[in-house]
Amino acid sequence: MRPVDLAVRLEWAAVAVVGIALYALSGASWWLFALLILAPDLSMLGYFAGPRVGAIAYNALHMLVVPLLLAVAGYVLPNSTATALGLIWIVHIAVDRALGYGLKLPSGFQDTHLGRIGK
Numbered sequence: 001m002r003p004v005d006l007a008v009r010l011e012w013a014a015v016a017v018v019g020i021a022l023y024a025l026s027g028a029s030w031w032l033f034a035l036l037i038l039a040p041d042l043s044m045l046g047y048f049a050g051p052r053v054g055a056i057a058y059n060a061l062h063m064l065v066v067p068l069l070l071a072v073a074g075y076v077l078p079n080s081t082a083t084a085l086g087l088i089w090i091v092h093i094a095v096d097r098a099l100g101y102g103l104k105l106p107s108g109f110q111d112t113h114l115g116r117i118g119k
Contacts, residue, residue: 012097019091028084036088055104064093
């Protein structure tokens, strides 16, 4: 693994740790966390319609912008459910990136913006 790849993975691992710490501070249910941590991966069902649709579905639930806005909006409004959902979603994305799973390219599930999975 190139040093830059390791640095990117460590950065995302740090984001996951911070997300988990913020979730703990929020006082939200750990049962909710356990129930929903893998929910964004249901988007992989889009691959039954082909690699292009699968990539669109997967990427729609694995981009950081929406969960980040949800968590911030939940904090500002205040809406503890929105904050909890946003943080769970952020942690999911961060763990994926730390493990090397990136946004999908339309050529196939194994082709990501971070490189090919399963080299």
